[in-house]
Amino acid sequence: MEYKVDDGFPYYIELLADKDYRALFSSDKNKKLLSGLSEEKASYRYAADKWSIKQIVGHITDHERIMMYRALRFSRKDDTLLPGYDQNLYVENSRFDEQSLSQLMNDFGNVRNATLSFIE
16 A cells, blocks of 8 residues: 555555664664754754754654654554644744753653663
8 A cells, every 4th residue: 555644654654664663763873963063053944934953853852752652552452533733833832942952862862762662
């Protein structure tokens, strides 16, 4: 079956195909990439209405939290309808730009560790 982005969760699963989940979630490539950024660069926006790198990191963290909650529900065979969420609303109501990149990366690391624990 072929999924589109609009289909939601099944689309993400198809993107993974037969890749090793543990290896994907254990990779530290993004951490290494972001660790070298200054606070100034992490706060950069290429346009006023676009997200900063800090906001992107915060969004990825929020999104992983949400998707892992959904995975938990699926794994427990809970077929209650799962609502979507408005990513722009989440970022608009966050304080990601007020936090240091280090704080955001620490939060991401904590969420990633919980994800890895769930996968195991």
